[in-house]
Amino acid sequence: MIVVMKSDATAEQTDHMVSQITSLGLTPQVIKGTHQTVIAALGEERSGLTEVLESGPGVEKVLPIMAPYKRASSELKSERTVVRALDLVIGGTRVAVIAGPCSVESEEQIVGLARQLKELGATGLRGGAFKPRTSPYSFQGHKEDGLKMLATARQETGLAIVTEVMAPEHVPLVAKYADVLQIGARNMQNYQLLQAVGDSGKPTMLKRGMSATIEEFLLAAEYILDRGNPHVMLCERGIRTYEEHTRFTLPLATVPYLQEKSHLPVVVDPSHGTGKARLVTPMCKAAIAAGADALIVEVHDDPEHAVSDGSQTITPTSFGQMMAMCRRVAEAVDRTM
Amino acid sequence: MIVVMKSDATAEQTDHMVSQITSLGLTPQVIKGTHQTVIAALGEERSGLTEVLESGPGVEKVLPIMAPYKRASSELKSERTVVRALDLVIGGTRVAVIAGPCSVESEEQIVGLARQLKELGATGLRGGAFKPRTSPYSFQGHKEDGLKMLATARQETGLAIVTEVMAPEHVPLVAKYADVLQIGARNMQNYQLLQAVGDSGKPTMLKRGMSATIEEFLLAAEYILDRGNPHVMLCERGIRTYEEHTRFTLPLATVPYLQEKSHLPVVVDPSHGTGKARLVTPMCKAAIAAGADALIVEVHDDPEHAVSDGSQTITPTSFGQMMAMCRRVAEAVDRTM
Amino acid sequence: MIVVMKSDATAEQTDHMVSQITSLGLTPQVIKGTHQTVIAALGEERSGLTEVLESGPGVEKVLPIMAPYKRASSELKSERTVVRALDLVIGGTRVAVIAGPCSVESEEQIVGLARQLKELGATGLRGGAFKPRTSPYSFQGHKEDGLKMLATARQETGLAIVTEVMAPEHVPLVAKYADVLQIGARNMQNYQLLQAVGDSGKPTMLKRGMSATIEEFLLAAEYILDRGNPHVMLCERGIRTYEEHTRFTLPLATVPYLQEKSHLPVVVDPSHGTGKARLVTPMCKAAIAAGADALIVEVHDDPEHAVSDGSQTITPTSFGQMMAMCRRVAEAVDRTM
Amino acid sequence: MIVVMKSDATAEQTDHMVSQITSLGLTPQVIKGTHQTVIAALGEERSGLTEVLESGPGVEKVLPIMAPYKRASSELKSERTVVRALDLVIGGTRVAVIAGPCSVESEEQIVGLARQLKELGATGLRGGAFKPRTSPYSFQGHKEDGLKMLATARQETGLAIVTEVMAPEHVPLVAKYADVLQIGARNMQNYQLLQAVGDSGKPTMLKRGMSATIEEFLLAAEYILDRGNPHVMLCERGIRTYEEHTRFTLPLATVPYLQEKSHLPVVVDPSHGTGKARLVTPMCKAAIAAGADALIVEVHDDPEHAVSDGSQTITPTSFGQMMAMCRRVAEAVDRTM
Incomplete structure (x- = not known):
């Protein structure tokens, strides 16, 4: 997931989200952009995590990266089902x-x-x-x-x-x-x-x-x-x-x-x-x-x-x-x- | 219901729909307009009748008149439910x-x-x-x-x-x-x-x-x-x-x-x-x-x-x-x- | 057009709409149904008439019959344009x-x-x-x-x-x-x-x-x-x-x-x-x-x-x-x- | 912007996108996740860049971070307009x-x-x-x-x-x-x-x-x-x-x-x-x-x-x-x- 902080988010808010991401079992990686900071949260994107992170202080939005389905995905099984x-x-x-x-x-x-x-x-x-x-x-x-x-x-x-x-x-x-x-x-x-x-x-x-x-x-x-x-x-x-x-x-x-x-x-x-x-x-x-x-x-x-x-x-x-x-x-x- | 016949519908097709409406227990009333004929079908508009009439020959479309819900309707019960x-x-x-x-x-x-x-x-x-x-x-x-x-x-x-x-x-x-x-x-x-x-x-x-x-x-x-x-x-x-x-x-x-x-x-x-x-x-x-x-x-x-x-x-x-x-x-x- | 009167519309309201339809250059035809009255308005369905009739007293809704386009219609010109x-x-x-x-x-x-x-x-x-x-x-x-x-x-x-x-x-x-x-x-x-x-x-x-x-x-x-x-x-x-x-x-x-x-x-x-x-x-x-x-x-x-x-x-x-x-x-x- | 690479993207494709981002005047930062790589592209998100990056080889999708409007934004002008x-x-x-x-x-x-x-x-x-x-x-x-x-x-x-x-x-x-x-x-x-x-x-x-x-x-x-x-x-x-x-x-x-x-x-x-x-x-x-x-x-x-x-x-x-x-x-x- 990518957690996008608001442009006026404080350093404390970013630190808080870093801890929050860690406590959820994901690995945070902070990227400081020109206008705002984003935090990549690496690891398994379990369903519901997006919502949890979105309600954090100073968070603008959360962008999921991975598709939430696994067994239906062609990534897991490339052979077509008949x-x-x-x-x-x-x-x-x-x-x-x-x-x-x-x-x-x-x-x-x-x-x-x-x-x-x-x-x-x-x-x-x-x-x-x-x-x-x-x-x-x-x-x-x-x-x-x-x-x-x-x-x-x-x-x-x-x-x-x-x-x-x-x-x-x-x-x-x-x-x-x-x-x-x-x-x-x-x-x-x-x-x-x-x-x-x-x-x-x-x-x-x-x-x-x-x-x-x-x-x-x-x-x-x-x-x-x-x-x-x-x-x-x-x-x-x-x-x-x-x-x-x-x-x-x-x-x-x-x-x-x-x-x-x-x-x-x-x-x-x-x-x-x-x-x-x-x-x-x-x-x-x-x-x-x-x-x-x-x-x-x-x-x-x-x-x-x-x-x-x-x-x-x-x-x-x-x-x-x-x-x-x-x-x-x-x-x-x-x-x- | 109002059955709207196509502008090129034949008299036979209109007659057929009149019979069809009658056989469904409704009373047909034919209205000849400038460009096309419409047939009012008077009586209880049971669910599904619209679809049945719409598939008739020469029918352009069917317009329902009455709301299909009864018990939920304020027409049947004007006192508000608490x-x-x-x-x-x-x-x-x-x-x-x-x-x-x-x-x-x-x-x-x-x-x-x-x-x-x-x-x-x-x-x-x-x-x-x-x-x-x-x-x-x-x-x-x-x-x-x-x-x-x-x-x-x-x-x-x-x-x-x-x-x-x-x-x-x-x-x-x-x-x-x-x-x-x-x-x-x-x-x-x-x-x-x-x-x-x-x-x-x-x-x-x-x-x-x-x-x-x-x-x-x-x-x-x-x-x-x-x-x-x-x-x-x-x-x-x-x-x-x-x-x-x-x-x-x-x-x-x-x-x-x-x-x-x-x-x-x-x-x-x-x-x-x-x-x-x-x-x-x-x-x-x-x-x-x-x-x-x-x-x-x-x-x-x-x-x-x-x-x-x-x-x-x-x-x-x-x-x-x-x-x-x-x-x-x-x-x-x-x-x- | 078909003007559908409310189920509790009065005879005066129906009469008013009949006059209104006539004054618009259309021919009214009243159809008394089991639950409500509808009035067919025969003649050319000029654009805007639906809206006018819809604001009449006791009117539930107005159903247009004819397509409002003429020159683009296959009814007017059956030969396909190239x-x-x-x-x-x-x-x-x-x-x-x-x-x-x-x-x-x-x-x-x-x-x-x-x-x-x-x-x-x-x-x-x-x-x-x-x-x-x-x-x-x-x-x-x-x-x-x-x-x-x-x-x-x-x-x-x-x-x-x-x-x-x-x-x-x-x-x-x-x-x-x-x-x-x-x-x-x-x-x-x-x-x-x-x-x-x-x-x-x-x-x-x-x-x-x-x-x-x-x-x-x-x-x-x-x-x-x-x-x-x-x-x-x-x-x-x-x-x-x-x-x-x-x-x-x-x-x-x-x-x-x-x-x-x-x-x-x-x-x-x-x-x-x-x-x-x-x-x-x-x-x-x-x-x-x-x-x-x-x-x-x-x-x-x-x-x-x-x-x-x-x-x-x-x-x-x-x-x-x-x-x-x-x-x-x-x-x-x-x-x- | 965040460029999300496909899970089967090659190292060459990721390198290509890094160059592409650089050539567009942005600063790339590569983040290797569990399942896939994402590249943060830091700098001004000009309109149209998303589309350009999305057509790159091995790219799954591109997620914009910043709002594309400036003068209408409350970030630029906090005082309300009257x-x-x-x-x-x-x-x-x-x-x-x-x-x-x-x-x-x-x-x-x-x-x-x-x-x-x-x-x-x-x-x-x-x-x-x-x-x-x-x-x-x-x-x-x-x-x-x-x-x-x-x-x-x-x-x-x-x-x-x-x-x-x-x-x-x-x-x-x-x-x-x-x-x-x-x-x-x-x-x-x-x-x-x-x-x-x-x-x-x-x-x-x-x-x-x-x-x-x-x-x-x-x-x-x-x-x-x-x-x-x-x-x-x-x-x-x-x-x-x-x-x-x-x-x-x-x-x-x-x-x-x-x-x-x-x-x-x-x-x-x-x-x-x-x-x-x-x-x-x-x-x-x-x-x-x-x-x-x-x-x-x-x-x-x-x-x-x-x-x-x-x-x-x-x-x-x-x-x-x-x-x-x-x-x-x-x-x-x-x-x-």
């Missing part, structure tokens, strides 16, 4: 595609749709059984019945099941049926849930919180990794900004940036990222060109009658067209799909 | 003050501090026993031991205990010791937690999520109210914006706006809202002038050695000065403190 | 590339660089002669001398010159040397400048303001178009959000969205959009996959010694590699480059 | 109030309103003659005729005239009639305009850009100060965030923060900052409690028929009530009004 669940392989040369409805509505719906998606090239099936809804009056999902329908769809198609888990106490139940546990954007900092999913050892797709920084996102992944579960993929699903013509703003520079800072594979969700069916296909193409390892896309036979998220859902026909277009883009960036 | 826990009364003429450290560190610390805060005018004691931390490597709180220390502090001072609960399964434990359950910003949309707290019937302070809209905030309160727990207070604690000189941006217009839209009392947290000890007192004064029903403030005997959030924590001496200044502002807006 | 300046053609099948340094530093620099860029496939040369700088102490550009150096580079290479104009009174001077006038993000709502550029009739690249909505962006274009200058291209260069790992957040969904709403061609600037040289190439690829009509990229022989924006600038070698990769992506989306 | 124009004194013990319509509509309107405002305690009269409008189809102001009407209002009441100037070439004209030149939020980084206003020597109210950081805001003030015009006041008028229930988000922590960093007085604009007439009075009270030196408020005899900004405009009656309430708050923070 997450596998049945035929769904995320992080390899092939761009994986997870598709399916926002909510599982019926066995007939999900099995029929799964067959079409499999045919069109998906290797993962998404579908909500437990649904986090902004309003208590919205459809909350079929819960365990929904999970059973997803399991039937897997049995019929071989697609790996990706579904959300919303509470620590549901982890065993969801893990029984699902191949990949999804942690939704609203729960990215639900630490009990992160730990429970970490303990489960199951492949996990962690969605970025809608106002999370990259550092917070990787620290959330760190919670899972720290419990001994290395099967983590990161999902960019759009952030909240002042923009109003899309539901969220989808920042694709996240893809190469995360791949530089972390060894974990990166998934992009253009359905939530835009909230508009018409924008899904162009953003799928762009995500692949930016280097995404996988896509997750909302597809429904009849979006107009979907019980949730109809406006951002594409039909199987559009999905097939999207796949054909994306395959060409994937090849243009030396990947398959 | 939440009470021991001598802590939030929503009356007196501006209430909840103060205490970010984390409970030891019994000695919390009891000593509680005595000073009581003396200086606080009626609630805050202190974290279960701590949500961005990094898995940060101090996570003393958990049940911390709750016991808080209970001792209450016994010694009579201050009502306000402390965070982070997971549904902890609700019974925390409710055993605390007078007010706090739901943190990161958990504002942890729906299982909201329901569990709703079921507990305990007074609850719900913090605004750091990127939540007012509608989402009131819908989160609705989850608690809908479970039959009316003792809800709303806490504005700052939102995430591009500003970087403060930890968050504290938007005080939220106070009168929430008081207009809802009957629930409004608390302001200038400690998290600014992240800087020097800005806490001016923002306390401003919050009261804006009409806040209560303040929640981080206070520690020795912020420089606090285990968390030192940089935004004030000392008991500063707290006493703040109270004296705020009392004058409270009187200037016809309140006591 | 902007041409020498061999720089923006809006056709070929993805155009404008490249060059942030600032023009010397004739030798700009001519040498222009030759390399031409060789590598650029058809436009960017370079700042008038530089808008956040600090008054930063290099402000070589001004007319810089323009002359750009003109020499054009003479030597045939590249079209794209350069920023910062003030209405500079328009004649810059127009004398440049082929395309650039309006920078900070000046997107400098209306005198927009009008002066509109009057010049020169091809113009309008950059999106760093916190402009799409509606504001298209209304800024409308200022230029309204003066009789149809040669306008829109440039997405990133918006300001809470993200801090990139200089701005580059929202590529803007590309297909703008192309749907407007007939004007869309350029993407991944250099400013990310602020990091390492992210430029992936975002160039993503922009093309999203459908961009052109790229504008900062290139410098020696970014470490560039007088401005070095950290987001790539070398001619990297530029050549980027072009090779992007050509493949362009082909994959049925374009050339 | 700006005076007739009886309008901004920065003293008395909280000043500038009030008036968004646009000057007629002489009768502005003179009548000015009389009422003077009576109720305003010392400054605002009113737009040149209006920056998002749409080219909106009312653009009466221009010089409007200025003349304002001058008449001054003659009748003695109120100081505060009005916006939008282009460098209008500065002489506006300066002829106005007592205070206003630079609007959209022009905060219109550097030609800042310089022209700086050259005029007139008292100036600089409004914060809607997505400007505090550093950018103070650097914009620096442009004016650097031209030898010390009569600058800063106006917080709200920033653009994801919030949608108010027109902008009004961050009052800006007030004490600016007063700490700068000697310039701080004005708050709750009319633009909220966009809603009902929120203006509470935010006026809050601004004064936060320490604002002045308020600027939109007032119109008949907001429903105002040609612009009606929804955020209060009536003279409301203004009088606001003044009475604010006077009490001002006294509670040891100021008059």
Whole structure:
């Protein structure tokens, strides 16, 4: 850390900070500049130290040097992580595609749709059984019945099941049926849930919180990794900004940036990222060109009658067209799909 | 709802939407404008209907008319809610003050501090026993031991205990010791937690999520109210914006706006809202002038050695000065403190 | 417009608004809903009417229906606009590339660089002669001398010159040397400048303001178009959000969205959009996959010694590699480059 | 500055940066940490150096230490600036109030309103003659005729005239009639305009850009100060965030923060900052409690028929009530009004 003293800080204040840094187990090194003094604090930058030092007398600000995440960092592990669940392989040369409805509505719906998606090239099936809804009056999902329908769809198609888990106490139940546990954007900092999913050892797709920084996102992944579960993929699903013509703003520079800072594979969700069916296909193409390892896309036979998220859902026909277009883009960036 | 058709929508598409609106139990009324047709859909605007209608053919956009929250709305209940826990009364003429450290560190610390805060005018004691931390490597709180220390502090001072609960399964434990359950910003949309707290019937302070809209905030309160727990207070604690000189941006217009839209009392947290000890007192004064029903403030005997959030924590001496200044502002807006 | 009355609005208030709407030259149509009354105001939605109606007694809110821009709208002109300046053609099948340094530093620099860029496939040369700088102490550009150096580079290479104009009174001077006038993000709502550029009739690249909505962006274009200058291209260069790992957040969904709403061609600037040289190439690829009509990229022989924006600038070698990769992506989306 | 090298930077790269720092006229000091090396670069932190150093080989990031503004800084000038124009004194013990319509509509309107405002305690009269409008189809102001009407209002009441100037070439004209030149939020980084206003020597109210950081805001003030015009006041008028229930988000922590960093007085604009007439009075009270030196408020005899900004405009009656309430708050923070 670098502790920047105020320009009018006294020698006593600087001495005090030097002692404080030493007492925290770090090695201070004082640098007297033209206008102000800064103190380098050498050693392990434990979380929370910045705040402690910032409240010292005469301190202007404290600048951290090291990234606070370790296990998620590409510095610790340079080999890229590949997450596998049945035929769904995320992080390899092939761009994986997870598709399916926002909510599982019926066995007939999900099995029929799964067959079409499999045919069109998906290797993962998404579908909500437990649904986090902004309003208590919205459809909350079929819960365990929904999970059973997803399991039937897997049995019929071989697609790996990706579904959300919303509470620590549901982890065993969801893990029984699902191949990949999804942690939704609203729960990215639900630490009990992160730990429970970490303990489960199951492949996990962690969605970025809608106002999370990259550092917070990787620290959330760190919670899972720290419990001994290395099967983590990161999902960019759009952030909240002042923009109003899309539901969220989808920042694709996240893809190469995360791949530089972390060894974990990166998934992009253009359905939530835009909230508009018409924008899904162009953003799928762009995500692949930016280097995404996988896509997750909302597809429904009849979006107009979907019980949730109809406006951002594409039909199987559009999905097939999207796949054909994306395959060409994937090849243009030396990947398959 | 108002369904706006595209300017090139066909008569068939408009007819289709009229049928669709009817089949959803609403009454359509077609309005032919100069450039485009709009259809008013009269009746109860259930959550999710907007999305369904938006995916219809020829639809440009759908504009909701009614607020989606009911029980939190001042339209349903015009009398203002007052939440009470021991001598802590939030929503009356007196501006209430909840103060205490970010984390409970030891019994000695919390009891000593509680005595000073009581003396200086606080009626609630805050202190974290279960701590949500961005990094898995940060101090996570003393958990049940911390709750016991808080209970001792209450016994010694009579201050009502306000402390965070982070997971549904902890609700019974925390409710055993605390007078007010706090739901943190990161958990504002942890729906299982909201329901569990709703079921507990305990007074609850719900913090605004750091990127939540007012509608989402009131819908989160609705989850608690809908479970039959009316003792809800709303806490504005700052939102995430591009500003970087403060930890968050504290938007005080939220106070009168929430008081207009809802009957629930409004608390302001200038400690998290600014992240800087020097800005806490001016923002306390401003919050009261804006009409806040209560303040929640981080206070520690020795912020420089606090285990968390030192940089935004004030000392008991500063707290006493703040109270004296705020009392004058409270009187200037016809309140006591 | 749709005027939504409050649920407790009186019949007198509704009648008043009906008269008010009539007096504004619109036709009112009253719709009595279950909970509240709404009034459709049919006719031309002139700018400012929303605000006027919103301040009426008993009015909850006013919802506009029509887009406020006309000439920029794809509804008025369905044929896509192609902007041409020498061999720089923006809006056709070929993805155009404008490249060059942030600032023009010397004739030798700009001519040498222009030759390399031409060789590598650029058809436009960017370079700042008038530089808008956040600090008054930063290099402000070589001004007319810089323009002359750009003109020499054009003479030597045939590249079209794209350069920023910062003030209405500079328009004649810059127009004398440049082929395309650039309006920078900070000046997107400098209306005198927009009008002066509109009057010049020169091809113009309008950059999106760093916190402009799409509606504001298209209304800024409308200022230029309204003066009789149809040669306008829109440039997405990133918006300001809470993200801090990139200089701005580059929202590529803007590309297909703008192309749907407007007939004007869309350029993407991944250099400013990310602020990091390492992210430029992936975002160039993503922009093309999203459908961009052109790229504008900062290139410098020696970014470490560039007088401005070095950290987001790539070398001619990297530029050549980027072009090779992007050509493949362009082909994959049925374009050339 | 602190140059942080990557953890895998080579000794050659560190040596290169040491030379580079030296060649820039700074003194390097190398600090070898546990995981990575950092280099302190001692000396004057000129604008642009950060960018230059960031593009060096093996560099992870560059952390600036010093604030880039000088003349606006409270470090350079500890005595607080007081700006005076007739009886309008901004920065003293008395909280000043500038009030008036968004646009000057007629002489009768502005003179009548000015009389009422003077009576109720305003010392400054605002009113737009040149209006920056998002749409080219909106009312653009009466221009010089409007200025003349304002001058008449001054003659009748003695109120100081505060009005916006939008282009460098209008500065002489506006300066002829106005007592205070206003630079609007959209022009905060219109550097030609800042310089022209700086050259005029007139008292100036600089409004914060809607997505400007505090550093950018103070650097914009620096442009004016650097031209030898010390009569600058800063106006917080709200920033653009994801919030949608108010027109902008009004961050009052800006007030004490600016007063700490700068000697310039701080004005708050709750009319633009909220966009809603009902929120203006509470935010006026809050601004004064936060320490604002002045308020600027939109007032119109008949907001429903105002040609612009009606929804955020209060009536003279409301203004009088606001003044009475604010006077009490001002006294509670040891100021008059």
